[in-house]
Amino acid sequence: MFRNRVFVLASLTLALVTGAASAADQATVERGEYLARLGNCAGCHTAPGGADYAGGLALASDYGTFVTPNITADPKTGIGDWSADDFYAAMHDGERADGSPMYPACPYPNYTHVPRDDIDAIYAYLRSVPAVEKRHGDHELGFPYRYRSLLNVWQMLYFDAGEIENAPDESRDWNRGRELVQGLGHCDACHRARARLGATDDAEDAPGAMIHGWYAPPLSDPDQAGLQHLDVAETAAFLQSGKREHAAMMGPMADVVFESLQYMDDDDARAMATYLKAIPTVSVESPLRLIRMTDNGRRQAMTRGKEIYADRCAGCHGDNGEGREGAPALADNRVVTMDNPINAANMIRQGGFAAATQGNPRPHGMPPFYDLDGRDLAAIMTYIRGSWGNDAAPVTATNLQR
Secondary structure (H helix, E strand, O other): OOOHHHHHHHHHHHHHHHHHHHHHHHHHHHHHHHHHHHHHHHHHHHHOOOOOOEEEOOEEEEEEEEEOOOOOOOOOOOOOOOOHHHHHHHHHEOOOOOOOOOOOOOOHHHHOOOOOOHHHHHHHHHHOOOOOOOOOOEEEEEEEOOOOHHHHHHHHHHHOOOOOOOOOOOHHHHHHHHHHHHOOOOOOOHHHHHHHOOOOOOOOOOEEEEEEOEEEOOOOOOOOOOOOOOOOHHHHHHHHHEEOOEOOOOOOHHHHHHHHHOOOHHHHHHHHHHHHOOOOOOOOOOOOHHHHHHHHHHHHHHHHHHHHHHOOOHHHHHOOOOEOOOOOOOOOOOOHHHOOHHHHHHHHHHHOOOOEEEEEEOEEEEEOOOOOOOOHHHHHHHHHHHOOOOOOOOOOOOHHOO
16 A cells, blocks of 8 residues: 555656646747747748748858758758757857858857857757758859858857857846847848958948848948937837838838747847947948939939829828828938938839738838839939938939849
8 A cells, every 4th residue: 555655656746747847848949939030040941932940041142142951850951960059059159060160141140149048949949840851952152152161260250159248237128138139139140231251340330231132221320220219118119010100111121020020028129129229329321322413413303203203102101201191201211311222212113011010910011113214213212302301312323223
């Protein structure tokens, strides 16, 4: 009888321990899923129409085309035979499981700042994703970038591995926000230009970078992408919804909101907003130099642009650029007046939608105007950049060529 009782008690204890372990494991996986969303891992490691995290997305660059790898748990074509230490070495040190260096197309120069516990959680989540056997071709890179061994020199020159230590004089939100912006969110991987050999330009006044034909403006300049002029609550809501009054994130940034930022919990959104607001403001020159236009040329462009605006744009954006329900104001709109006009031109030429989010469930769309030739596109751009109090330089068709 005594032995039976001991056996029952032992069985109950084992069940309780096993249940607690299973619950802890599930919590780790769920946290890993959340963190993978914040890092937008699927955005790069999922090809259009492909399985989640099975890779195969082609990323064009100045150095050639990178093909993202399969990071599902498949042991043959994915990372199924990687240990947690192997995964940590990739994220923290930029080193593959075979010991070879990784190309910085993967933003491990940012991921190195992510704490080990968070990396382990992402690893646990990826192990839970259905394994997909999918092999991809090699990167198609030019000379000398195709030689992976040269990355050892690149890492020695440009890569410093290490987690971020908390700044004791800053708030908890500021420290968490810095960890997200500089680490998992890898914001400067897009919002800072690349210097020689693809390293992120760390100059204080570094311009933004071109991403798929769109300009990712610097976060330090409030006249471009900086959010220093908004309060924390407004900034947090903007990050989560992708929209605020008379402004919306468009182009590649709409994808980031849809795939990643809208899933931030309120605490992390507040933290990221706190840090972004505190970035020291710097006036950053555009890398695009606009061609000067004669006074007569500007008058002609303004006249033609006004005609096009009245016919194509005023119905939504208002006669005086004041904006209407669903259509942003163009007066005092920094996307319109930014030194680099390419994003506004892309919106006119390509149209598009903001991200559909809980805070913006039915985003209004902008129709494309493919039929505008280069001269007319430049004319409408010149008109909206020089009307209703806007005082930005005119643009020419040459400025808008890609």
